Amino acid sequence: MPVEIRRLTIPEFSVHCPSFVDIYLSAMGYPTDIKDRQVAHWRRDTTHPGFEALCAIDRGYIVGFAYGFLGSRDHWWYHQLVKGVREQAPSSPLHWQVLSSYFEVAEVHVAPSCQSRGIGRHLLRGLTHRVPALYTVLSTPEVPDEANAAFHLYRSEGYRDLLRHYYFTGDDRPFAVLYSPSVGQREER
Numbered sequence: 001m002p003v004e005i006r007r008l009t010i011p012e013f014s015v016h017c018p019s020f021v022d023i024y025l026s027a028m029g030y031p032t033d034i035k036d037r038q039v040a041h042w043r044r045d046t047t048h049p050g051f052e053a054l055c056a057i058d059r060g061y062i063v064g065f066a067y068g069f070l071g072s073r074d075h076w077w078y079h080q081l082v083k084g085v086r087e088q089a090p091s092s093p094l095h096w097q098v099l100s101s102y103f104e105v106a107e108v109h110v111a112p113s114c115q116s117r118g119i120g121r122h123l124l125r126g127l128t129h130r131v132p133a134l135y136t137v138l139s140t141p142e143v144p145d146e147a148n149a150a151f152h153l154y155r156s157e158g159y160r161d162l163l164r165h166y167y168f169t170g171d172d173r174p175f176a177v178l179y180s181p182s183v184g185q186r187e188e189r
Helices: 010-028 032-045 076-088 093-100 119-128 149-156 183-188
Strands: 004-007 052-058 061-070 102-110 135-141 160-166 175-181
Touching (some): 010 102, 076 093, 093 102, 093 135, 135 149
Parallel strands (some): 102 135
Antiparallel strands (some): 052 061
16 A cells, blocks of 8 residues: 555644654654644644645555744744855845745654655655745755755755754754745746
8 A cells, every 4th residue: 555645624634733742852863851842833833824735645654744834034033044145145136035935844754664655755845836836945954965865855855955054043063954846937948
């Protein structure tokens, strides 16, 4: 039986949020003591305009998920990106154009035991298909030579550098922030 990708309502996302956070903690190697905080934070994210969520189900078990929403000048992440652009690329009009209309891919994660099966690609494509923004933007931890499945996926889907080796407030790891024209924008070119 193939993996099912299912679009979620906000109540469905909220109900399954603890399971999604478990996958996130495992995939990212974060400590489990942040679980309750993440669940509360992600449930608050459902109030952002344009919120979308999907999950991947294999043999009745949730094995992956993705969610995002429209970027906004009111969000913490937007302010982090503005700070990074000012520090790294203050003269680039493209960077400011991306920040003017983007869909934030907040999370895309697949359980480690189910990775490298194309599930993340299906989740990312399903989440970003026809978003009402000019660009999609996401972040991923930096790794030497971009040698991991996440970078491979994002590069193969056309994501380019917006920021590199950026430190988000509250995380001691460097991140790459990547962007891509939205699917509708790519098809118009």
